[in-house]
Amino acid sequence: MQIRPCADAFYASELEPWSEYISGQQGKDPGYDVLGWMIEETHKRGMEFHAWMNPYRISNSATAFATSGAANHPAKLHPEWTMKYDNLLIYRPALPEVKQHLLNVVDDLISKYDVDGIHFDDYFYPYPKGGVEIDDAADYAKYGAGYSNVGDFRRAQVDEVIEKIHNLLVAKKPGIVFSISPYGVWRNKASDPVAGSDSNSLQNYDDLYADVRKWCQNGWIDLVVPQLYASTSNVNMNFTKMCTWWNANSFEAKLAIGHALYRFGVPAEGAPYQTLDQLSDQFRISRSNKNTCGSFLFNATCFNENKINILSRLAQVYADKALIPVIGKESEAAPAKAGDIAVEGRTIAWKEQPGMRYAVYTVKPSSVEGKWDAKLTAVLAEPSWLAPGAGNYAVSVLNRDNAESELSQPVKVD
Known part of the structure; x- marks a missing residue:
């Protein structure tokens, strides 16, 4: 701008x-x-x-x-x-x-x-x-x-x-x-x-x-x-x-x-x-x-x-969402994996990490046992999200450098 x-x-x-x-x-x-x-x-x-x-x-x-x-x-x-x-x-x-x-x-x-x-x-x-x-x-x-x-x-x-x-x-x-x-x-x-x-x-x-x-x-x-x-x-x-x-x-x-x-x-x-x-x-x-x-x-x-x-x-x-890549100097602490994830109705919430953003993925089992295929669905500033419908979802954490944590364990929304 x-x-x-x-x-x-x-x-x-x-x-x-x-x-x-x-x-x-x-x-x-x-x-x-x-x-x-x-x-x-x-x-x-x-x-x-x-x-x-x-x-x-x-x-x-x-x-x-x-x-x-x-x-x-x-x-x-x-x-x-x-x-x-x-x-x-x-x-x-x-x-x-x-x-x-x-x-x-x-x-x-x-x-x-x-x-x-x-x-x-x-x-x-x-x-x-x-x-x-x-x-x-x-x-x-x-x-x-x-x-x-x-x-x-x-x-x-x-x-x-x-x-x-x-x-x-x-x-x-x-x-x-x-x-x-x-x-x-x-x-x-x-x-x-x-x-x-x-x-x-x-x-x-x-x-x-x-x-x-x-x-x-x-x-x-x-x-x-x-x-x-x-x-x-x-x-x-x-x-x-x-x-x-x-x-x-x-x-x-x-x-x-x-x-x-x-x-x-x-x-x-x-x-x-x-x-x-x-x-x-x-x-x-x-x-x-x-x-x-x-x-x-x-x-x-x-x-x-x-x-x-x-x-x-x-x-x-731009049919698919994408995260901003890491550009420049990585100056922030690596983000921790999202924790304390809870589901109430269609709302998914997790423990806040100050100064971080969050990525929500729609996930489904892959052809490899124990692995999930993940599609980026939303990027948020707040530690909660209203799912649009039933499905399996996982969350990652992003720091100011756009470095991303590993995905959380998936949770199910009925």
Whole structure:
């Protein structure tokens, strides 16, 4: 969930103003704890809350920000921290003050709120635009000693922030997952014949100065979610080929695939996105790669619009419930097996384990004596469950890392 789109906040912060996306005016207090409410409602449903933050963007319109940006916005208090790229206004990644500010924002957030993850997407240095140069010559002159070219210098600035956020989370809240959803191509083979992908596209490394592959290798991020927003027939960034490349290059990070739901049913997106078979193919390909642990679906408007009845196909893709896998550092004690299970009518209850969630399975005897086939039926925050009907059920316990205990002995509901 986005909580810092433009160096602002979906919560009360002494470091940055309230976001205009909450109250319609940047700096205006909506009168309640928006983020606290979102986290509470998410956790009630047995889900995780990952806080999506944009590291450098201040405004998509420097012109509009000059008149409508909050007076106490750090970018107005410290205009020397900022630079324009065309009409985009961003922080200068090389400035020590900017790096420290970003660390302070993340530190403040994780100190105040029980978030399960910190998430960045694909915006680092700006996406290139013809005829527009990045205004960082003075920064390179001041801080660039030791770098033979400005590209290496820019990558080092982003590297430093990613590593420092990783170190901050490890030191203060090691259970928080640090994830990044980059543009789908790290480097093309034409730029890097050894490690590059069979693609012909914009590149994280060379154009956005984001060395995502290095972050995965060094263990600085727990989860990488490449935006594979091209089809299985696309030549420049082929979905199938890029799935294979990321599976071989996610290294220490877990891998999930980003799918472009927003393209389906939009005529301008081309023929592949007018059929739901493309969606099924993408999930089949993604799941066939052994290192892929899940998918991200962009964006949420698709669920309301339901173009070409996409929800019907998603219902097939997600016909079976599944648990969130263990991602990142296991920082919690292993959960104990569920105990003191009792049945009263159709209600199953068990002994509460503070801070844990619970998974309920419908079970039936397997072909192996003494073993049970189990199908996940529900994930709960409370230690009781109303069974929908007669059957045999078993319970497991999940900690904050999503590590799971062994199943309890089955109980029968008549």
